[in-house]
Amino acid sequence: MGVVRIFLAWLVATDHLYHAVLFSCIISGFLITYTLTCNYKRDLSGTLKFYRDRFIRIVSLYWPMVIRTLVLFR
Numbered sequence: 001m002g003v004v005r006i007f008l009a010w011l012v013a014t015d016h017l018y019h020a021v022l023f024s025c026i027i028s029g030f031l032i033t034y035t036l037t038c039n040y041k042r043d044l045s046g047t048l049k050f051y052r053d054r055f056i057r058i059v060s061l062y063w064p065m066v067i068r069t070l071v072l073f074r
Contacts, residue, residue: 001027 005027011020040046 001031 005024008020008024008027012024036050040050
């Protein structure tokens with residue numbers, strides 16, 4: 001599946017063909033849905049786990065970049 005995604009991304013970058021964009025979106029949507037259904041339950045605990053993981057992922061990158069920016073541009 002990864003090779004197909006790389007090939008389609010290459011087509012998008014070089015020619016921006018309509019079909020490459022369409023199929024790339026379809027494959028990406030499939031992989032996102034597949035990952036979400038495999039990693040998170042379809043109940044309140046799964047929803048809370050998703051948002052907790054998302055919060056950690058965003059904040060763990062956000063604050064180091066804020067601190068770095070303040071140090072560099074002060």
